[in-house]
Amino acid sequence: MAQLVRFGVSMDAELLAAFDEVIADRGYANRSEAIRDIVRDTIVRADWQGDDKPTVAALCVVYDHHAPDLSRRLASIQHEHTDEIVAALHVHLDAHDCLETIVLRGAPSLLRRLSDQIISTKGVKHGQLLATGAGPRLG
Amino acid sequence: MAQLVRFGVSMDAELLAAFDEVIADRGYANRSEAIRDIVRDTIVRADWQGDDKPTVAALCVVYDHHAPDLSRRLASIQHEHTDEIVAALHVHLDAHDCLETIVLRGAPSLLRRLSDQIISTKGVKHGQLLATGAGPRLG
Amino acid sequence: MAQLVRFGVSMDAELLAAFDEVIADRGYANRSEAIRDIVRDTIVRADWQGDDKPTVAALCVVYDHHAPDLSRRLASIQHEHTDEIVAALHVHLDAHDCLETIVLRGAPSLLRRLSDQIISTKGVKHGQLLATGAGPRLG
Amino acid sequence: MAQLVRFGVSMDAELLAAFDEVIADRGYANRSEAIRDIVRDTIVRADWQGDDKPTVAALCVVYDHHAPDLSRRLASIQHEHTDEIVAALHVHLDAHDCLETIVLRGAPSLLRRLSDQIISTKGVKHGQLLATGAGPRLG
Numbered sequence: 401m402a403q404l405v406r407f408g409v410s411m412d413a414e415l416l417a418a419f420d421e422v423i424a425d426r427g428y429a430n431r432s433e434a435i436r437d438i439v440r441d442t443i444v445r446a447d448w449q450g451d452d453k454p455t456v457a458a459l460c461v462v463y464d465h466h467a468p469d470l471s472r473r474l475a476s477i478q479h480e481h482t483d484e485i486v487a488a489l490h491v492h493l494d495a496h497d498c499l500e501t502i503v504l505r506g507a508p509s510l511l512r513r514l515s516d517q518i519i520s521t522k523g524v525k526h527g528q529l530l531a532t533g534a535g536p537r538l539g
Numbered sequence: 540m541a542q543l544v545r546f547g548v549s550m551d552a553e554l555l556a557a558f559d560e561v562i563a564d565r566g567y568a569n570r571s572e573a574i575r576d577i578v579r580d581t582i583v584r585a586d587w588q589g590d591d592k593p594t595v596a597a598l599c600v601v602y603d604h605h606a607p608d609l610s611r612r613l614a615s616i617q618h619e620h621t622d623e624i625v626a627a628l629h630v631h632l633d634a635h636d637c638l639e640t641i642v643l644r645g646a647p648s649l650l651r652r653l654s655d656q657i658i659s660t661k662g663v664k665h666g667q668l669l670a671t672g673a674g675p676r677l678g
Numbered sequence: 679m680a681q682l683v684r685f686g687v688s689m690d691a692e693l694l695a696a697f698d699e700v701i702a703d704r705g706y707a708n709r710s711e712a713i714r715d716i717v718r719d720t721i722v723r724a725d726w727q728g729d730d731k732p733t734v735a736a737l738c739v740v741y742d743h744h745a746p747d748l749s750r751r752l753a754s755i756q757h758e759h760t761d762e763i764v765a766a767l768h769v770h771l772d773a774h775d776c777l778e779t780i781v782l783r784g785a786p787s788l789l790r791r792l793s794d795q796i797i798s799t800k801g802v803k804h805g806q807l808l809a810t811g812a813g814p815r816l817g
Numbered sequence: 818m819a820q821l822v823r824f825g826v827s828m829d830a831e832l833l834a835a836f837d838e839v840i841a842d843r844g845y846a847n848r849s850e851a852i853r854d855i856v857r858d859t860i861v862r863a864d865w866q867g868d869d870k871p872t873v874a875a876l877c878v879v880y881d882h883h884a885p886d887l888s889r890r891l892a893s894i895q896h897e898h899t900d901e902i903v904a905a906l907h908v909h910l911d912a913h914d915c916l917e918t919i920v921l922r923g924a925p926s927l928l929r930r931l932s933d934q935i936i937s938t939k940g941v942k943h944g945q946l947l948a949t950g951a952g953p954r955l956g
Contacts, residue, residue, distance in 0.1 A: 403691040409710045411717070413681040415817025419717045422724040427659040435687045437658070438716045439697045440665050446700040449929070456632065458599040458640050462673050489628030491642050493595065497673040501597050501640040503630050512866075519576070520566040525677050526579050530669045534601050534636040538664050539693025542830040548852045552820040554956025558856045561863040574826050577855045578836045585839040588790075651727075678832025705937040715936070718943050734910065736877040736918050740951050767906030769920050771873065775951040779875050779918040781908050797854070798844040803955050804857050808877050808947045812914040816879070816942050 402539070409435075440538050448531040451509045458530045459502040459515045466496060467523025474521065478502065481514055497525070541678070548574075579677050587670040590648045597669045598641045598654045605635060606662025613660065617641065620653055636664070680817070687713075718816050726809040729787045736808045737780045737793045744774060745801025752799065756780065759792055775803070819956070826852075857955050865948040868926045875947045876919045876932045883913060884940025891938065895919065898931055914942070 423434040447453050463470055478485050486503040493499050502518070504511045512529065519527030562573040586592050602609055617624050625642040632638050641657070643650045651668065658666030689697075701712040725731050741748055756763050764781040771777050780796070782789045790807065797805030840851040864870050880887055895902050903920040910916050919935070921928045929946065936944030 404688050405691045405694055406686050406688045407709065408684050408686050409713050410682050410684045411714055412817030413683045414814040415714065415717065416683055418721050418815040422721055426655040429661060431685065432687050433661050435713065436689055436693065438720055439693065442716055443696050443700055444665055456638060458597065460597040460669050460671055462671050487628060487630045489626060489640060491626045493673045499595060499642055499671065499673065501628060501642065503638055503640065516565040522568055522572055526583055526671050528669050528671065530599050530667050532599055532601050532638065532665050532667065534632045534638065536692040537696040539690030543827050544830045544833055545825050545827045546848065547823050547825050548849045549821050549823045550853055551956030552822045553953040554853065554856065555822055557860050557954040561860055570824065571826050574852065575828055575832065577859055578832065581855055582835050582839055675831040676835040678829030704933040707939055711939055722943055734916060736875065738875040738947050738949055740949050740955070765906060765908045767904060767918060769904045771951045777873060777920055777949065777951065779906060779920065781916055781918065794843040800846055800850055804861055804949050806947050806949065808945050810877055810879050810916065810943050810945065812879050812910045812916065
């Protein structure tokens with residue numbers, strides 16, 4: 401079971417007021433929740449800067465499904481990396497464009513290379529890799 | 540049918556050599572494909588900076604499915620925004636953590652607000668909104 | 679005089695341990711200092727997303743000082759915006775390239791437009807605008 | 818002397834029209850100049866992702882000059898890294914806050930560590946490292 405700890409933070413009153421305003425605006429119910437979120441985001445960024453911890457990412461690509469042979473090539477890249485590729489969601493955006501979000505796990509450098517390989521495939525119009533994380537280190 | 544045009548670009552030879560090295564490294568088969576990709580990325584960023592063009596995004600959130608009432612609240616937010624929310628992929632990462640990627644369409648400012656609302660929900664550990672785009676403007 | 683307040687944050691023990699590791703790595707002497715820094719960064723990002731608060735930025739451009747007429751054009755843009763441009767540092771990087779960092783103040787949208795204008799000037803090789811902030815809101 | 822080369826790019830007409838609109842908005846006089854800029858930006862990002870090429874960066878920090886001993890500590894860090902630190906610009910923003918932009922050269926990982934060390938110093942309110950580049954590889 402997760403163990404909760406409590407610690408104190410000292411802060412200038414005006415800084416705290418400005419933060420409270422920003423987080424109220426975003427819909428946070430309380431300050432601890434918001435602090436935890438920015439703490440997690442700091443860890444996610446540090447994990448992605450380093451390369452020693454396996455982590456989680458989502459790759460989002462937009463492509464024209466009419467592009468010859470593209471679906472087959474994308475499927476084939478994904479099947480060659482079943483260790484890293486967890487799942488994919490395919491959305492038909494309009495008569496031409498598809499959006500695919502692909503959930504990946506592994507070392508950041510490996511996920512970046514795999515993402516580069518998919519994004520550079522002819523017919524993929526736009527792609528971006530979004531770093532996230534999971535597990536007990538994120539509380 | 541899409542109409543292809545061809546135009547010339549003049550560039551310093553050393554700059555072009557450095558670019559060719561970067562794109563070979565990423566797996567691009569040819570330079571035109573790589574140029575089209577960075578052109579599209581420039582447009583996607585500009586569209587997100589402005590707010591006058593409806594566009595496409597993927598929100599990726601990680602959360603603990605044991606968090607009381609969280610799944611119900613996330614589902615309820617999504618059902619209140621069926622105009623913007625296109626589809627969602629749910630992945631069970633481990634005994635605790637779920638990853639959900641949610642595909643959104645609409646004005647950038649609206650998608651940011653909706654994304655803030657979901658990310659700030661208690662129990663959501665990490666969330667990020669990834670801007671992309673679709674349609675004939677992206678070729 | 680600045681008034682210090684103190685508040686409590688509750689957090690999962692493993693999340694806190696992961697955060698402590700990241701901030702020790704970066705050289706933070708204590709946790710409060712690190713929390714204040716990520717709180718300020720959250721405010722800076724929110725201020726730049728909005729556009730109602732005047733803020734501070736640094737524009738960093740690299741250019742070839744041999745580019746005909748470039749120094750004159752950059753100086754002239756800066757003189758037309760003396761309300762926004764506070765100061766500039768000019769560094770001679772090598773026989774060709776200069777780096778200039780320009781400190782700006784004003785509304786985010788205005789600073790972005792001014793930055794676009796400078797970066798798009800022929801002969802400017804690379805430019806980026808870095809958002810920061812100042813004043814009592816940042817503690 | 819720099820040698821100019823010219824190459825052709827083929828692109829969907831609607832994509833090109835969207836790009837032309839974005840770059841006109843930013844003030845570019847012609848398309849080649851804009852393409853060169855996004856090509857350079859791609860190289861700068863790749864160089865910062867890798868770590869084998871020495872490059873150039875600007876670190877921008879905001880701090881309260883009343884913070885006890887801070888100026889001395891910042892000066893001392895900078896003097897210990899004269900190989901990496903090229904120059905600095907100091908701006909007095911108001912009665913309390915100073916902004917300093919510090920120009921750095923060296924391997925990306927080294928510049929990141931140095932930047933972390935400066936940003937984590939007690940009294941530094943906000944800091945960010947901005948990657949850029951120079952030399953013949955950027956044309």
